[in-house]
Amino acid sequence: MGDMIQDLPTAASSSSSSPSSSSPATRRNQLFLGTFVHSKTREALEYLHDAAVCVDTSGTIVAVETGYDLARAEAELLPRLGWEMGHVEVNVGRDGQFFFPGFIDTHVHASQYPNVGIFGKSTLLDWLNTYTFPLESSLKDLAKARRVYTACVRRTLAHGTTTSAYFATIDVDATNLLADICLALGQRAFVGRVCMDRDGLCPDYYRDESPADSLRKTRQTVDHIRSIDPAFDIVAPILTPRFAPACSREAMRGLADMQEELGLLAQTHVSENEGEIELVQQLYPESESYTDVYDAQGLLSERMILAHAIHLSEKEARTIADRGAKVSHCPCSNSSITSGAAQVRWLWDMGIDVGLGTDMSGGYSPSILDAARQAALVSRHVAMGLRGHERERAKLTVEEVLYLATRGGARVVGLRDRVGGFEVGMQWDAQLVGLPLVDEDGGQGDGGGNVDVFGWESWEDRVAKWLYNGDDRNTKMVWVKGRLVHSAR
Amino acid sequence: MGDMIQDLPTAASSSSSSPSSSSPATRRNQLFLGTFVHSKTREALEYLHDAAVCVDTSGTIVAVETGYDLARAEAELLPRLGWEMGHVEVNVGRDGQFFFPGFIDTHVHASQYPNVGIFGKSTLLDWLNTYTFPLESSLKDLAKARRVYTACVRRTLAHGTTTSAYFATIDVDATNLLADICLALGQRAFVGRVCMDRDGLCPDYYRDESPADSLRKTRQTVDHIRSIDPAFDIVAPILTPRFAPACSREAMRGLADMQEELGLLAQTHVSENEGEIELVQQLYPESESYTDVYDAQGLLSERMILAHAIHLSEKEARTIADRGAKVSHCPCSNSSITSGAAQVRWLWDMGIDVGLGTDMSGGYSPSILDAARQAALVSRHVAMGLRGHERERAKLTVEEVLYLATRGGARVVGLRDRVGGFEVGMQWDAQLVGLPLVDEDGGQGDGGGNVDVFGWESWEDRVAKWLYNGDDRNTKMVWVKGRLVHSAR
Numbered sequence: 001m002g003d004m005i006q007d008l009p010t011a012a013s014s015s016s017s018s019p020s021s022s023s024p025a026t027r028r029n030q031l032f033l034g035t036f037v038h039s040k041t042r043e044a045l046e047y048l049h050d051a052a053v054c055v056d057t058s059g060t061i062v063a064v065e066t067g068y069d070l071a072r073a074e075a076e077l078l079p080r081l082g083w084e085m086g087h088v089e090v091n092v093g094r095d096g097q098f099f100f101p102g103f104i105d106t107h108v109h110a111s112q113y114p115n116v117g118i119f120g121k122s123t124l125l126d127w128l129n130t131y132t133f134p135l136e137s138s139l140k141d142l143a144k145a146r147r148v149y150t151a152c153v154r155r156t157l158a159h160g161t162t163t164s165a166y167f168a169t170i171d172v173d174a175t176n177l178l179a180d181i182c183l184a185l186g187q188r189a190f191v192g193r194v195c196m197d198r199d200g201l202c203p204d205y206y207r208d209e210s211p212a213d214s215l216r217k218t219r220q221t222v223d224h225i226r227s228i229d230p231a232f233d234i235v236a237p238i239l240t241p242r243f244a245p246a247c248s249r250e251a252m253r254g255l256a257d258m259q260e261e262l263g264l265l266a267q268t269h270v271s272e273n274e275g276e277i278e279l280v281q282q283l284y285p286e287s288e289s290y291t292d293v294y295d296a297q298g299l300l301s302e303r304m305i306l307a308h309a310i311h312l313s314e315k316e317a318r319t320i321a322d323r324g325a326k327v328s329h330c331p332c333s334n335s336s337i338t339s340g341a342a343q344v345r346w347l348w349d350m351g352i353d354v355g356l357g358t359d360m361s362g363g364y365s366p367s368i369l370d371a372a373r374q375a376a377l378v379s380r381h382v383a384m385g386l387r388g389h390e391r392e393r394a395k396l397t398v399e400e401v402l403y404l405a406t407r408g409g410a411r412v413v414g415l416r417d418r419v420g421g422f423e424v425g426m427q428w429d430a431q432l433v434g435l436p437l438v439d440e441d442g443g444q445g446d447g448g449g450n451v452d453v454f455g456w457e458s459w460e461d462r463v464a465k466w467l468y469n470g471d472d473r474n475t476k477m478v479w480v481k482g483r484l485v486h487s488a489r
Numbered sequence: 490m491g492d493m494i495q496d497l498p499t500a501a502s503s504s505s506s507s508p509s510s511s512s513p514a515t516r517r518n519q520l521f522l523g524t525f526v527h528s529k530t531r532e533a534l535e536y537l538h539d540a541a542v543c544v545d546t547s548g549t550i551v552a553v554e555t556g557y558d559l560a561r562a563e564a565e566l567l568p569r570l571g572w573e574m575g576h577v578e579v580n581v582g583r584d585g586q587f588f589f590p591g592f593i594d595t596h597v598h599a600s601q602y603p604n605v606g607i608f609g610k611s612t613l614l615d616w617l618n619t620y621t622f623p624l625e626s627s628l629k630d631l632a633k634a635r636r637v638y639t640a641c642v643r644r645t646l647a648h649g650t651t652t653s654a655y656f657a658t659i660d661v662d663a664t665n666l667l668a669d670i671c672l673a674l675g676q677r678a679f680v681g682r683v684c685m686d687r688d689g690l691c692p693d694y695y696r697d698e699s700p701a702d703s704l705r706k707t708r709q710t711v712d713h714i715r716s717i718d719p720a721f722d723i724v725a726p727i728l729t730p731r732f733a734p735a736c737s738r739e740a741m742r743g744l745a746d747m748q749e750e751l752g753l754l755a756q757t758h759v760s761e762n763e764g765e766i767e768l769v770q771q772l773y774p775e776s777e778s779y780t781d782v783y784d785a786q787g788l789l790s791e792r793m794i795l796a797h798a799i800h801l802s803e804k805e806a807r808t809i810a811d812r813g814a815k816v817s818h819c820p821c822s823n824s825s826i827t828s829g830a831a832q833v834r835w836l837w838d839m840g841i842d843v844g845l846g847t848d849m850s851g852g853y854s855p856s857i858l859d860a861a862r863q864a865a866l867v868s869r870h871v872a873m874g875l876r877g878h879e880r881e882r883a884k885l886t887v888e889e890v891l892y893l894a895t896r897g898g899a900r901v902v903g904l905r906d907r908v909g910g911f912e913v914g915m916q917w918d919a920q921l922v923g924l925p926l927v928d929e930d931g932g933q934g935d936g937g938g939n940v941d942v943f944g945w946e947s948w949e950d951r952v953a954k955w956l957y958n959g960d961d962r963n964t965k966m967v968w969v970k971g972r973l974v975h976s977a978r
Contacts, residue, residue, distance in 0.1 A: 114943045117957030118950050119885045119915075143929075149924070150931025151941055178692045309572040337959075338869040339885065364957035366939065381870045395610045395827065440632075441641025450855065450961065452640055461607050468606030468853035471960065 029083050034093025038101050038421045039403040047459050052077055055428040056277040064422055100419050102162025102429035104409025107307040107328035107357025109167040111136045115151035124273035125340050136169045137206040145174040151182045157486040159367040160431040160475040163188040170194050172217050176224040183235045186485035192240030193221040202247045207306040211250035244293045245271035245279050254442025256298035265303050272308035273339045291316035300325050310340040319353040329354050331374035332363030341382050345425035346393050355409030369470055372401035376431035397466045432477040449473030511840035518572050519544040523582025527590050527910045528892040536948050543916040544712050553911055589624035590909050591651025592857035593898025596796040596817035596846025598656040600625045604640035604850035610829050611745030613762035620876050625658045626695040634663040638670045646975040648856040649920040649964040653678040659683050661706050665713040672724045675974035681729030682710040685764025690734045700739035732758035734768050734783045745787030761797035762828045778804035799829040810840040815901040818843050821852030821861035834883050858959055887953045921966040938962030948955050
């Protein structure tokens with residue numbers, strides 16, 4: 001932690017995170033000083049040294065300036081904003097620390113959190129029946145749901161995830177509880193009650209009773225979330241048809257109508273696994289492709305997040321691009337349950353926005369930093385199947401995968417103007433990252449994680465070291481909309 | 490840490506590890522109680538609950554028994570061994586903790602440690618010239634070498650690596666220093682001075698002067714290690730021709746003669762990268778394959794560790810199997826620098842012993858647990874290119890990758906009768922693993938890492954959770970040959 005960090009509000013907490021419980025009403029203006037790193041473009045990170053970022057009581061960035069230390073900020077910058085030093089919370093990153101935008105997890109099943117790492121040699125369809133449906137179904141026990149969802153939200157906050165697009169379960173009360181927990185702990189979240197009403201794939205013990213039941217229960221969660229966060233400032237509902245094999249046409253069309261009416265985001269899965277694709281072809285003989293199933297029900301729009309998108313035809317990709325739908329790339333999941341290797345460069349070339357998803361528990365890791373790392377590795381596996389120029393192009397750089405983790409994700413969840421970077425008018429969703437220095441005797445910092453900085457590395461190399469060996473120990477503090485939501489011990 | 494752990498010797502240390510400095514002379518007999526997990530076969534882990542393992546003052550396991558608690562061990566087991574309770578160190582694993590064999594890193598460049606994570610979009614040959622040779626060369630500065638090597642050995646010990654096969658640099662003094670550091674910190678290690686004398690690939694600033702220079706300097710490190718550890722109990726020399734493109738035929742033949750004379754292990758690289766393979770064909774037109782180059786110089790024997798072995802022909806694999814040479818599989822490196830995906834199942838089918846290597850800094854991770862995880866993922870990428878039964882077979886299970894990390898590695902480094910499992914007569918190279926329990930409110934254990942156990946998981950599922958989300962925080966204590974060499978804070 002910065003040794004000059006002052007006046008940070010803290011809340012009593014028995015957990016490993018100590019979120020601030022300060023309400024907007026009691027919050028003060030904040031001044032952050034130090035090094036700030038964020039994506040300038042998809043290809044380039046920007047490094048702002050000796051910089052000052054001012055955040056007002058609503059959590060909005062009102063100034064981003066370079067060439068400031070504390071004295072100069074006090075003398076020149078605060079007066080310009082009409083802020084008095086004594087009433088401002090000051091946060092100074094130490095040498096070697098940097099502020100980075102919070103991560104955005106564009107696809108994660110909070111309800112599957114206890115199963116991370118447990119998948120054996122399964123692939124999608126047997127994995128659903130063996131591991132996933134029994135666990136999800138059991139979360140109608142609200143005490144169990146509270147324990148699971150709290151652990152999931154705390155864990156992902158500790159990894160710097162400031163925004164998540166969550167799948168919950170079919171249960172209304174448990175889904176509403178997840179929204180409550182996100183709001184209380186301060187994680188920006190889209191919370192989706194899972195719609196799955198189709199006979200056959202969905203087990204009898206875990207299925208909506210009818211299309212009407214799917215829609216009614218979805219409205220109940222929308223209403224609940226509106227009651228706890230009327231402007232959807234932190235928590236918002238997201239329409240969540242599980243995937244075409246689990247949904248009736250009627251339910252999907254009803255959700256498309258609801259989206260039209262309410263202007264909400266939606267999320268589902270597409271083209272994850274070859275067996276799944278065959279199943280969709282059998283179930284929807286009238287549709288030319290998996291993508292066309294969603295298009296035919298009116299669900300393919302710029303407000304749709306499609307997870308995976310591994311085995312798309314060029315025509316499907318063109319349809320997705322035309323509609324402006326987004327893709328959540330989930331490399332950890334795709335490798336773990338042998339779904340395939342999604343081609344991010346190709347999706348980008350087709351004009352599709354891409355973000356990253358942990359896809360727990362298809363993916364085992366709660367960390368979007370790890371997802372970025374694995375996106376780099378998977379892109380190299382894609383490259384191994386190509387030649388020459390295409391092979392080189394397929395590989396994603398450090399800068400590109402960190403873009404996916406931040407600005408890319410922000411575009412996917414419709415928040416590109418609000419989060420993912422440090423600009424005036426955007427909100428302060430950020431993390432303070434610390435990379436400890438190896439001492440002269442080869443000793444390593446206490447509790448500092450696995451990144452060893454020797455001191456001669458460029459900033460670019462330090463960020464690469466963070467990407468590849470960093471973990472939650474390097475994430476010292478996390479803020480959402482100006483509120484401190486996690487602080488490492 | 491076990492709350493009943495008594496009498497553990499500790500040494501003052503400014504680092505994150507607190508190795509015991511007890512010499513064999515002052516060491517006591519030890520009794521370990523709790524759950525022990527190790528590979529019974531390549532396909533199956535064995536879970537020994539309520540078990541007792543007795544380790545004598547030489548670090549050798551003298552009893553492995555089940556059905557014991559502390560009282561019964563004191564009443565029945567210790568008397569049988571003629572041990573008095575008051576003179577025995579007792580270590581009891583707590584609920585949820587288990588003892589696991591120490592990990593074996595069969596291929597790691599200690600000298601490249603500062604470069605982990607720094608590789609950009611490079612592949613082998615440009616990576617060597619851009620990142621690797623300049624760093625390795627700089628370690629002739631012994632203060633720098635001490636800092637780098639100490640950090641590397643401490644870091645890998647903290648991850649449970651009890652045995653490493655190290656590449657150092659061409660510098661004799663720095664290589665000898667690495668051996669000194671391994672002995673002092675207690676990591677079992679094979680330490681190799683790198684031989685590279687061939688004009689062309691090796692830069693002028695970093696090259697042995699001649700084949701004779703390669704051999705003379707190698708002998709100097711062998712002599713030094715014999716002077717500090719005469720029986721090669723903890724630290725042993727390993728002959729290290731870098732790889733065929735960097736070595737003259739004369740140097741390789743001389744090393745083969747030296748191996749015949751001294752009975753040492755040897756290590757090199759084979760078939761890592763397609764450009765490298767082409768270069769070998771150009772440099773050795775008389776050899777039919779990369780593998781045949783080593784065979785022709787007399788280096789292919791049961792005491793040779795070949796790193797990578799990605800693009801082998803079936804004939805090469807047959808030659809390797811015939812000679813009994815071993816393969817170090819380095820999945821993190823192979824994915825990171827886009828070398829390819831080695832086919833472990835196929836290597837096993839061909840009858841070749843395989844272990845795991847971190848291959849830092851081609852690989853970024855210091856952890857063999859991570860290497861095991863990535864071996865599972867890479868095997869799934871191999872599977873994606875196959876169909877039907879072969880596709881299923883290619884995937885490695887949790888049990889198989891943990892076998893690679895322990896017994897598989899022990900076979901690769903010629904220590905199968907000494908380390909890698911818990912049997913009478915083997916040495917106590919082990920780690921105590923702890924997986925914290927999520928509390929009823931969803932709160933997570935302090936400093937316990939990323940594995941969240943909810944309490945309903947089977948032991949098999951807990952081990953899977955450890956494989957996929959575990960890190961050094963779960964490795965509570967590490968022993969080599971009975972000596973405590975790392976203890977988490």
